[in-house]
Amino acid sequence: MSNILECKNLRKQYGKLVALNDINLELPEGKIIGLLGPNGSGKTTLIKLASGLLVPSSGQITVGGNAPGIESKKIISYLPERNYLDNTMTVNQLIGFFGDFYPDFDKNKAVDMLTRLNIDSARKLKTLSKGTKEKVQLIMVMSRNAKLYILDEPIGGVDPAARDYILETIISNYNEDATILISTHLIADIESVLDDFVFIKNGEIVMQSSVDKIRDEQGKSVDALFREEFKC
Amino acid sequence: MAWDFESDRSIYSQIIEHFELSILSGELLPGAKLDSVRELASQASVNPNTMQRALSELERIGLVYTQRTNGRFITQDLSAIENARNNFAKKHIIDFLNRMQSLGLNKAQIIDLIEKYYEEDLQ
Numbered sequence: 312m313s314n315i316l317e318c319k320n321l322r323k324q325y326g327k328l329v330a331l332n333d334i335n336l337e338l339p340e341g342k343i344i345g346l347l348g349p350n351g352s353g354k355t356t357l358i359k360l361a362s363g364l365l366v367p368s369s370g371q372i373t374v375g376g377n378a379p380g381i382e383s384k385k386i387i388s389y390l391p392e393r394n395y396l397d398n399t400m401t402v403n404q405l406i407g408f409f410g411d412f413y414p415d416f417d418k419n420k421a422v423d424m425l426t427r428l429n430i431d432s433a434r435k436l437k438t439l440s441k442g443t444k445e446k447v448q449l450i451m452v453m454s455r456n457a458k459l460y461i462l463d464e465p466i467g468g469v470d471p472a473a474r475d476y477i478l479e480t481i482i483s484n485y486n487e488d489a490t491i492l493i494s495t496h497l498i499a500d501i502e503s504v505l506d507d508f509v510f511i512k513n514g515e516i517v518m519q520s521s522v523d524k525i526r527d528e529q530g531k532s533v534d535a536l537f538r539e540e541f542k543c
Numbered sequence: 544m545a546w547d548f549e550s551d552r553s554i555y556s557q558i559i560e561h562f563e564l565s566i567l568s569g570e571l572l573p574g575a576k577l578d579s580v581r582e583l584a585s586q587a588s589v590n591p592n593t594m595q596r597a598l599s600e601l602e603r604i605g606l607v608y609t610q611r612t613n614g615r616f617i618t619q620d621l622s623a624i625e626n627a628r629n630n631f632a633k634k635h636i637i638d639f640l641n642r643m644q645s646l647g648l649n650k651a652q653i654i655d656l657i658e659k660y661y662e663e664d665l666q
Contacts, residue, residue: 343590475545475588483585487592503545503554503589523553523593532550 315340315459315490316361320370323356323514330356332514333370340458341487343504345522346494347533348511349541354494355392357511358463361492362389375458385415388457392464394444398437402430402447409451421454424480442473449477453484460491466500478504499534508533510540545588554589558597561587566606566617567628577607577615 316338323331331353338344348354359365360372363379374383396405402425409416425432428446436444449465462481466474474497482504485491495501502522510518517540522533529536548557565571577583580598584591598615601607605623609615618624643653 342592478588479585482588482591483581485581485591503548503587503593506590506592523555526551526553527556530551535550 313340314338316372316374316492318357318370318372321357321360321367321372322369323353323360323365324368330514331360334514334516336509336516336519338490338492338509340490342506343481343485343491343493345498345501345505345508345533346492346511347496347498347508347537348494349496352511353514354511355463356514358389358461358492358494361459362387362461385413386458388413388452388455388460390449390452390460390462390465392467394448396436396444396448399435401435402432405436405447405451406432409454413455415456417454417456420484421450424450424454428476442469445469446473446476446480449480453480456486458489460489462491462493464495465493466495466497474500498537499532502533505533510537512541546586548589555593555597555600558587558589558594559600562597562601563606563627563631566624567631571617573617573619573621573624575617576613577617579614 314337316336318334318336321331321334321336322329334357346354346357356365360367361374361379361383363384372379375386377383400408406418406421409421410418422432425447428443428450430439430443430447436447439447445465445468449462452460452462465481466477469477478501481491481493493501493505505522507519507521509516525531525533525536546558546561548554562571571577577598578586580591580595583598584594587594598607602609602615604627605620606618606627607615608618640653648656
């Protein structure tokens with residue numbers, strides 16, 4: 312199996328602050344992978360490097376064999392941590408916008424999911440509640456037929472019912488050739504959805520394994536392991 | 544509604560057990576059609592790859608079979624189900640015996656207690 316994302320001695324510094332310290336990481340195709348670490352561990356920095364929003368200080372990162380750029384952006388569907396959409400757009404306009412931007416955007420799929428949620432597509436984004444807006448954003452991102460989905464904290468800040476909806480959307484739209492990278496610190500909620508996980512701590516990868524392997528070998532959940540590893 | 548999973552064992556083995564129990568208890572009847580991997584994964588709130596692996600294992604042990612293009616079904620081979628029932632019972636009895644032995648009970652005492660509570664429970 313080939314890798315969708317590779318990092319070689321990847322390093323990112325903001326001034327004197329080292330955010331990522333010589334990271335070596337390979338993420339295979341066809342997996343749902345958790346990027347797990349406490350606040351400030353480097354999760355979002357790594358994601359921004361993969362999506363081309365930041366440039367490495369040294370070392371390499373490739374997605375589908377290419378350094379971040381036009382080619383890599385075609386195959387990455389990225390859900391940022393924050394709402395980045397134009398609030399004055401209606402949901403319909405947003406669908407058109409995504410369709411214009413991404414050749415792999417499946418409009419019918421998006422409309423289908425919005426209908427099932429009873430979201431009125433004529434409404435402007437700014438009139439939607441925070442939870443609904445997050446769902447709309449996720450629907451847009453999951454309606455692309457990408458190779459790598461990068462979801463930065465998709466379940467933070469929403470209520471448990473919305474969380475369930477988001478996880479179900481991820482599961483039911485997952486295509487077995489694609490990889491989904493989910494960053495979060497809410498591990499217990501997503502553990503059963505993950506194949507593999509990566510622990511990141513102070514800018515370094517401290518563990519990469521499969522969820523079931525940890526459960527079988529150590530007789531405990533990844534959530535419990537995380538609490539030990541990152542005990543304050 | 545997501546299935547309940549314990550945190551000390553693999554999700555894969557718990558999915559297999561969930562199906563075994565549903566088949567043995569008659570909740571899933573012989574010959575019944577199973578939902579697709581994606582639907583099942585969604586119902587259980589688990590990774591589709593893990594669901595797929597669990598179903599393959601259930602196929603390997605003969606509780607489930609695939610009909611090309613039609614999907615997956617529960618076996619109609621009653622001896623396979625009987626076999627699974629025995630294995631399931633054996634596993635739980637061994638667990639139980641180990642716990643009773645750790646309490647310092649011997650075979651005769653365990654059997655006495657089983658008979659005593661079996662009767663009480665039936666009344």
